[in-house]
Amino acid sequence: MVNAAADAKKNEGNEAFKKQDYSNAVAKYTEAIEIDPTNHVYFSNRSAAYAGWGKYQEAVDDAAECIRINPQFVKAYHRHGVALKGLKKYDEALATLRAGQRVDFNNADLNRLVTEIEPLQARAEQAKRSGMNPAELLKERGNDAFKSAAFEKAIELYGEAIEACSDKPGSALALSCYNNRAACNQQLSNFSGVIRDCTHVLEFDEKNQKALLRRALAYEGLERYRLALQDIRALLAINPSIDIANKAQHRLSNYVRQLKQSN
Template sequence: MGNAQDKPPGTGGGGGRSDQATAGSGARGRAGGSAEKAQTHKASEKRVANGRENSPAGGQGQQGSPAVDTSYLDAPSGALPPHLARLKNEGNHLFKHGQFGDALEKYTHAIDGCAEAGIDSPEDLCILYSNRAACYLKDGNSTDCIQDCTKALELQPYSLKALLRRAIAYESLERYRKAYVDYKTVLQIDTGVQAAHDSVHRITKMLIEQDGPGWRENLPDIPAVPLSVQQHHREKPISVEVAQARAARAAQEEVRKKEACFTLLKREGNDLVKKGHFQEALQKYNECLSLKSDECALYTNRAICFLKLNHFEEAKQDCDSALQLEPSNKKAFYRRALAYKGLQDYLSASSDLQEVLQLDPNVREAEQELEVVTGLLRQSLMDSSAHTPRV
């Protein structure tokens, strides 16, 4: 299960669901031992053991319908016996599919089952309480979420998810000092929890507004997380979901850095062009294109550098690339015309300049250049005719 963080602060959290018939609320989940609850529990276990609870809500599928994959129920789960492990796995499955009330019931049955079987596995019980707390949090029941997280933390004092969920619940109840302490404790264990960083920053502003400059004096003590716990957390194998989330964040950060570098290089290139440092600008645009090769403006900008350095063939090629990206780019047509002029291909230059004027008749530079190119074309034809022997 992932960290349940999508309840915004201040959405409240009083009582649990009023229509939960099984031991779903904190009081009923902890009362233990009534004959009715035991009977319900055994019936539920029997249905799970017989493999009949195959629908997402835990009901029996219709006869003749396609078989539903329930292999996830048999996944190993710590030190829990198979029938309790199946309850926990089914709760995880239901939670993942947004059925928080049904998931809560499964976790409650598993917790009660541990008590009845005399199972003393702090790690497994901590996970069950923390998972049920996530269900309470999703349902807006912040009070019971805090109780379950506190129980989980009594079993495993530095459980990251229990701390984070309790912090969110405290914040939703506007108990900002306690939320602040839990978020800071989370960051001692794992500095990479961005949600905790964001929340600490947000709550700090609230506490300053509430208590003034001496807001820290009113905070409860923040526990010092032992180095051994921090080291154990760093060495602990991460789940597939966490690995995917970290990879996604790393990819986003890489894109952000790449975009920032690209913007800086492009700005530096443009500034160098304005100063007339075309060779240096050329290098900046080369670096830009290595980061983003589909930016039309880079090709037209680099074409300026090539033109100024009398590299007409390279300028033409850059304008060709720009026109492949934007077939009606006026700058690309105009600068390719200048490249053709430098290559003494006056007919192609004239064609590109006419294309510019067709796209925008108000480009004065294109009109002037067309007059020059037309004169050069006429002169080249006359020279060619003069050097052609009469037959």
């Protein structure tokens, strides 16, 4: 049920928005949200006002909240895409628009914005890659393969990228390739491969959260529960808010306890 007081503030915001008085529109929509923070429309409207004002990050945040409250509200995906386009985050913009298309594939606004952003994304990608060295290009090709779920091809490309920067095995680029190759092997349930690559990363960066989590889950896959629990505890000491790690700690603690009881 619509809150009358909140809706009145929304209507005042709409009037300000029509006059392109975006700062006042934001203020009115904010008042509406303070009265009723469960209404997704208020976040959608404030996102549009922020975008009109040129405050794209705030527009992104409001559109994301609107989607969280009501994932079926197609307009929110358009708002999110517009704001991400304003930040020149074209990959993310296309991802959210395609998520919106899964809700309503025939939505003209979504389809039009996808058509606008695709060439911008292609030009940005071309410009980015033109300044890359061979190892960076191989990594990007690996990323493309991963996104297409071509995990074996991605493993091959990440391996070539690692070879291309073999003189710097601890560089950020090399560690990223090892981590990404571990993610591919995780998808293929090649747990030994995951452990090998994550161990390399952790030799140079002992607090790398992705490597700790992936190695822990790989150890679990091989039923090496004590080592898995050790990695999970190390990860949670760095970042105690990772939900998957907290669940894994509970699960692994039970496994280790059962092992002790059976010995």
